[in-house]
Amino acid sequence: MKNLRLKAARAGKDLSQDDLAKLTGVSRQTISAIEKGDYNPTINLCIAICKVLGRTLDELFWPEE
């Protein structure tokens, strides 16, 4: 399932996938895979992404009802 909330939050901060990747210490392909729903990140990476984007885990990663 695509993670559109992550994509929106990233775009809201005016960051490219490459920018977010560099800020979180992963590859651009990993960010792309998370947004496309092809990869479930570990909790450590989720937290790193949340910190960079200024969001909570619930806002970005908790499944929508």
Place this chain on the structure above:
Amino acid sequence: MELANKVELGRSAGLAAGILVGLLFAFILMRYMNRDHKAKTEYDEMQKIIRNQGYMYGFYTMLTVECILALIPSFVRIPAAPIVIHFIPIFFGVTVHACYCIWKGAYVGLNTNLKRYLVVAVIASLINFLSFYMAWKNGGLMVDGVLQAPFVNLLVALMFAIIGIAGLLRKAADREGTEE
């Protein structure tokens, strides 16, 4: 000891020395290709998982090709020197691993300087192709109808070419695809 045995022993010792020098050279090149000049390439969590899967597919490919090559002599003689036969499964295994990792975005490490890597890959490919070409021109590729060690150089050049093509295809797919 017979002269033929001495020649064979000398050739094997030369080959072993060549492999050791190659490994040392590869270690130095790894440091050159990584931005932080460490010999170890760093990968993120997703890349590590993909590379593990790549190793699995590469291993099974190597196993399959090795089994096929072990069975073939029961039916026909393979006109190749032992070193060539042993390198064929390695060629297939490494190529499958590299192509899988490239396609899934796990080939280039976080600390890899891609430009430097490409320069090294092109030079390595050319050196191997030239070694093969020179042997072919000098008649050292086939001796008594048997493929000799320089054929391995062709396999290595071919492997780099396949890796390069896989990289270009991935880049083209990326361009059409997802970002933003």
